[in-house]
Amino acid sequence: MAEIRIENAVKTFGKVVAVNQVSLTVHDQEFVVLLGPSGCGKTTLLRAVAGLGMVDSGRIMIGDRDVTYLPPKARDISMVFQGYAIFPHMNVFDNIAFGLRMKRTPKEEIARRVRESAELLHIEEFLERFPSQLSGGQRQRVAVARAIAVHSGVLLMDEPLSNLDALLRLRMRAELKRLLNEIRATTIYVTHDQIEALSMGDRIAVMRSGEILQFDSPTRVYDVPADRFVAGFIGTPPMNFLEGQVRRENGVPCVAIGDFMLAPIPEMYEELARRDGKPILVGIRAENMETLDAPAADALRVKVLVVEPLGSQNLLTIQIGSDVIKASTHPDFAVAANQDVWIRLPGDKIRWIDRETGRTIIPDLESLVSAS
Amino acid sequence: MSSTTTTQAAPVVRRVRVRDLPVEQQRAIRARQLRRAGTYVLAITIAVWIMLPIWLVGTLAFSTPADVRAYPKQAAPIPFSTDTMEFFLNARGVLPATRNSIVVALLTLTLSTAIAAPAGYAVARYFFRGRDAYRLGILAVRAFPIVILAVPLAVTFRNWGIFDRVYSVALMHTALTLPTTILVVSSVFASVPRELEEAAKVFGCNAFEAFLRVVMPLALPGIAASAIFTFVMSWNEVFAAVVLTLENRTLPALILYNLDKSGDPFKFAGGFFMLVPSLIFIFFMRRYLFNMWGQITK
Numbered sequence A: 001m002a003e004i005r006i007e008n009a010v011k012t013f014g015k016v017v018a019v020n021q022v023s024l025t026v027h028d029q030e031f032v033v034l035l036g037p038s039g040c041g042k043t044t045l046l047r048a049v050a051g052l053g054m055v056d057s058g059r060i061m062i063g064d065r066d067v068t069y070l071p072p073k074a075r076d077i078s079m080v081f082q083g084y085a086i087f088p089h090m091n092v093f094d095n096i097a098f099g100l101r102m103k104r105t106p107k108e109e110i111a112r113r114v115r116e117s118a119e120l121l122h123i124e125e126f127l128e129r130f131p132s133q134l135s136g137g138q139r140q141r142v143a144v145a146r147a148i149a150v151h152s153g154v155l156l157m158d159e160p161l162s163n164l165d166a167l168l169r170l171r172m173r174a175e176l177k178r179l180l181n182e183i184r185a186t187t188i189y190v191t192h193d194q195i196e197a198l199s200m201g202d203r204i205a206v207m208r209s210g211e212i213l214q215f216d217s218p219t220r221v222y223d224v225p226a227d228r229f230v231a232g233f234i235g236t237p238p239m240n241f242l243e244g245q246v247r248r249e250n251g252v253p254c255v256a257i258g259d260f261m262l263a264p265i266p267e268m269y270e271e272l273a274r275r276d277g278k279p280i281l282v283g284i285r286a287e288n289m290e291t292l293d294a295p296a297a298d299a300l301r302v303k304v305l306v307v308e309p310l311g312s313q314n315l316l317t318i319q320i321g322s323d324v325i326k327a328s329t330h331p332d333f334a335v336a337a338n339q340d341v342w343i344r345l346p347g348d349k350i351r352w353i354d355r356e357t358g359r360t361i362i363p364d365l366e367s368l369v370s371a372s
Numbered sequence B: 001m002s003s004t005t006t007t008q009a010a011p012v013v014r015r016v017r018v019r020d021l022p023v024e025q026q027r028a029i030r031a032r033q034l035r036r037a038g039t040y041v042l043a044i045t046i047a048v049w050i051m052l053p054i055w056l057v058g059t060l061a062f063s064t065p066a067d068v069r070a071y072p073k074q075a076a077p078i079p080f081s082t083d084t085m086e087f088f089l090n091a092r093g094v095l096p097a098t099r100n101s102i103v104v105a106l107l108t109l110t111l112s113t114a115i116a117a118p119a120g121y122a123v124a125r126y127f128f129r130g131r132d133a134y135r136l137g138i139l140a141v142r143a144f145p146i147v148i149l150a151v152p153l154a155v156t157f158r159n160w161g162i163f164d165r166v167y168s169v170a171l172m173h174t175a176l177t178l179p180t181t182i183l184v185v186s187s188v189f190a191s192v193p194r195e196l197e198e199a200a201k202v203f204g205c206n207a208f209e210a211f212l213r214v215v216m217p218l219a220l221p222g223i224a225a226s227a228i229f230t231f232v233m234s235w236n237e238v239f240a241a242v243v244l245t246l247e248n249r250t251l252p253a254l255i256l257y258n259l260d261k262s263g264d265p266f267k268f269a270g271g272f273f274m275l276v277p278s279l280i281f282i283f284f285m286r287r288y289l290f291n292m293w294g295q296i297t298k
């Protein structure tokens, strides 16, 4: 059992609060991705779990043990450092074997595990080389191989595939995922790459300025972002935002975008009714809009600014009032710049965002962000 | 490789003549050649500047005593003779003094490095109260001229009963070399990335093991360099050695003592003899320094 439980962790560097009251529970054998912009505290949080740089306050539990004040070696962890940190005075074999040797693993077992990890990362032909004789991507793979070779209960990875070319990264993602399943490690995985986060994570924790904004499954994070930042951070293109205003029509709350009336789903009535007359942000993803080439009663007339054919889809840049948004259409949808089209916004795909707090208005929002 | 690549003819590599190239490229090549020539001229000048005295000392050390006394001095050891060197080595006190010098230098090297390694590591890695004052204090030792300290030191050593001992000279040399050694060693440790030490800890080392298995091997070339320096400093140090010894002279002290009493053969042979250990030591360590990991850090 290697559940990781972080409770109210705080870490400051002088005036900078790098990790601010973070609580996070990673279940045994779960794969959690930490996603967030540069400098948001991902590495700091990971290092706190590893026991490098103690937290100022809060607790860290691994399994049933309180490890807050234990040194790294007593935590049953291994780690891929953002800067690789492979030992320049050892060849690749010795680097990968380092953790195993420290655990006094039998020789044959070491050789077997080193070979296994090296093969997984496609570096088996470099075992005799020294790090200075490797490319950046090869070094990074040595760092990953070293971390997985020890088969620790907890695996902490700080952007482990960031330096690989797209093709290799794609392949490695799948292979890494398979291996992690096999060795049953509880994993925290830091990345900038959203595709990596969405495709690999059992759950994703989105961070900003030292805080966790949302901790949820990839589909939920993508579909129901907890706030404006998450919505704008995740997805390519990110979620579109439109300025709207809550109105009441025939006793039913609805949202006006210019003259156009959006009809929310009935579950939202109560929340929206409370904001009657106030401005609100309407969030919708590019692929959730329906684009029509003829007027329809429930469709909004808009102007196309740019058409970007992307092969599997056409990405339209559209002007609505003062807002510019992106909509994706089927590649066969014939449209040119400066033409008018009509878009339909399905009520169940719209996310309503409070203008003041930036939080998504969802009846059960609290269950989304609770870190368990 | 696939068969298509093997059937292709190997491309013929032809040497391109500089004057067939475009003008800008010609100019770039010329400029590069000029720069390189400049570097060589500078390097050769510096090398000659250093080598010339060594060469002269070496030449005269291996000429006959008669040639050594002659004037002007000759530029090459012809006829070659070991008489001068033999004369020097057989002179009274030279061999024991040599032994003393070696013992002192090795003791100094050991003591100085053994103290400087942990001290340098602490200065490099830990923030502690008074760290900057400590650094300054280290340097302050160097600021004290030994001439001022000499008499009190001799008296103190005499009172403690450690006057005229080989190891007391080594103690003095340790004190003299420590400041530099600590500063050099601490900058060596500072150049070892902290992340490597942390990686060692993550993979099962305690602080001491991480130091031993990762930091130390990476710092070793730099520490070796500072050890060479310590050795040479001690080997050449004369003032403290003269003040603190009477019978158990180190080599420089002995030579200095005999300088005005002896002729040119003794001086040149002595000079050459003093040079040799430093040269050997540096030569040996230099290879070690540069060949160790190819590259010290990433």
Ligand SMILES: Nc1ncnc2c1ncn2[C@@H]1O[C@H](COP(=O)(O)OP(=O)(O)OP(=O)(O)O)[C@@H](O)[C@H]1O
Residues within 6 Å of the ligand: A013, A016, A017, A018, A036, A037, A038, A039, A040, A041, A042, A043, A044, A045, A082
């Ligand atoms: N040793 C340190 N001393 C002072 N400030 C630090 C230190 N380490 C990190 N910080 C600060 O803490 C904040 C979080 O840093 P951290 O390295 O955790 O970011 P990150 O999310 O890993 O970023 P990136 O994606 O760029 O790696 C940053 O503002 C950074 O400047």
Ligand SMILES: [Mg+2]
Residues within 6 Å of the ligand: A042, A043, A044, A082, A158
């Ligand atoms: Mg980071």
